[in-house]
Amino acid sequence: MALLEEGRRVADRWQLLEEGEAQASPILLPYARFVEARKHWLALNNALGVVFPNDLDPSLLAEDLERLSLVVLQFPAFRDGRAYSQARLLRERHGYRGTLRASGDILIDQYFFMKRCGFDSFEVPDDADIKAWEEAAAKRTTWYQPSGGLEGENILLARHKLKSGRD
């Protein structure tokens, strides 16, 4: 598995913390483990990340988002699109500003949709052609709906030369 961020392959500084392991920074926890001892984790000085299941309400994280540097959302199968909604909710409703990672069965054709939903970090296959991924997304220069992140090229706004859709 390779990590794609800002158009490049990057090293992953996060690793899931195993039981009994020393708490080096940064700490990545499955949500169940995080919530079990929430106060304890939040009180640490380490950078904190949570792997969040795709069948839970993202508002469960709302209070802690300011303290989180990484939230990992899941695509157990490429057809399972629940994390697209979770991503938008985290970004647009709950104001999450840390790194939002897409993990699991991710296709090159979905990269663009994921970016528009607010993901900025992607677990891609080891042999992924990063250049092809970037090109595939770059080809999509225009879209109908506003959504977290890439506001500038929205057709509705461009058509009517609006700053926001509320005009």
Added chain:
Amino acid sequence: MYRYDEFDETLVRGRVEEFRGQVARRLSGALTEDQFKPLRLMNGLYLQLHAYMLRVAVPYGTLSSRQMRQLAMIARTYDKNYGHFTTRQNIQFNWIELPQVPELLGALADVEMHCIQTSGNCIRNVTADPYGGAVAGEAEDPRLWAEIIRQWSTFHPEFSYLPRKFKIAVTGSAHDRAAILVHDIGVAIRRTDEGLRFRIYIGGGQGRTPMIAAQVVDDAREDNLLTWLEAMLRIYNRLGRRDNLYKSRVKILVHGLGAEEIGRQIREEYQAIKQTGGVPLPEAEITRIRTYFAPPAYEKLQDEDLAGAMRANGKEADYARFLRRNTAKHKVAGYRIVTISLKDGERPPGDATSEEMEKIADLADQYSFGEIRVTHEQNLVLAHVKQKDLPKLYHQLVEAGLGEGNIGLVADQIACPGLDFCALANTRSIPVAQEIARRFSEPKRAELIGDMKIKISGCINACGHHHVGHIGILGVDKKGEEHFQLMLGGSADEDAALGKIIGPSFAYDEVVDAVEKVIEAYLEHRQEGEPFLAAYRRLGAEPFKRALYGTA
């Protein structure tokens, strides 16, 4: 009708080019079938029994004559010289070969057409009343709202990987010709003193578990429509079942939670989206799209004496029947809405040859401002025909073999492709429909029977809408043989109802006799002028059971 601006054009062209590239990579072997499948699944390319089937999007069923001619060319060049108009107002081609797909897509793009989101677990073609913009008493042309919804739903980044497909239909008239109550989302537009208001329903559908949609909101405003839809789709995307293919439509979620609870959740989500600004739909955009649906340049005309013409006998009897059955009142004096029947007992219901498509394009240019509509009952509409042109139009239709005056009568059936084409089918459906049409081809008898909507599905997936037929026919596999269940009393309009199974199934060589027995029982027991559906609701199943099974 809507015309792409440079934004629509860039978006669609880009995506079409991308899919063409993907097809080319599949052909060269750079993509395996497994890798190609998710790509073609969002682009209307199905692998069927004999060949690829390509489903072309016809937004809210509206076509220009130019587009119709291009579809005719495609049918001639890439198919077996015909196309099939579907129950979602699209057109499909059943005999496509993969190497031809890139060129075919280019030909579609040349006339602003594509196959985007005609398959896959995404929001499909938004359908609307085919009489939109022409019929009297309409709140507004529902097609303009279908266009607004189409743009919002195209390549929606959050809703492209739903639990299952999602179908939206819109009506602007009290009489619902778009079957909105058996759609995942149905939108009904009405006019109030304060302006347009939308009633929005969720959770209708057919298939294995047919359901009538539940009302969520009664009086949504124009600028909030997309926010309501976004709230509904988000609830579905998050909570719809993904563990069981047969329980993954939104109707199952609505049924599971109950209408009250899902309404509450949707309203809560709606309020939350509104708090961060809502889904933008500026007045300027609504106005812009409205201009594309402005009325055509009608002439100032008087109404002709159509009532008199409808009573004619002798030589004019066929024309009189055509007027009675195939034409409807237009909102403008001197005009008439005309339906061309694609049901004649010979052709599979909804099929048209290239020559017929070209002829209809010519007729549209001559008589109806160059515009054609596809209905969900698999017929075609010329919406703005001058009444004084009706005789000429009729004769041209007859010459072209398209003059059957049978709209809404027993021969005007919906039938799915069935076992002849579809890998999912238990039984054939097209030959059953053809035999029924032949059995009742005598025009006087057909009109005596009156309004009769027969709908035939070759399997439980209900693509032929058998749950909402006055007589519904469902093909089942009984110990390896083709058998058919009959159900009575279904209806797809504002008075929606699901048909009830009448009794044990019938074999392939018995089913048309069974349909005839039902109809004879109706004729025997009906009151003066009472249509089948009303008679069934008054009489109940007993007289029909007796006629079919002989039980007292």
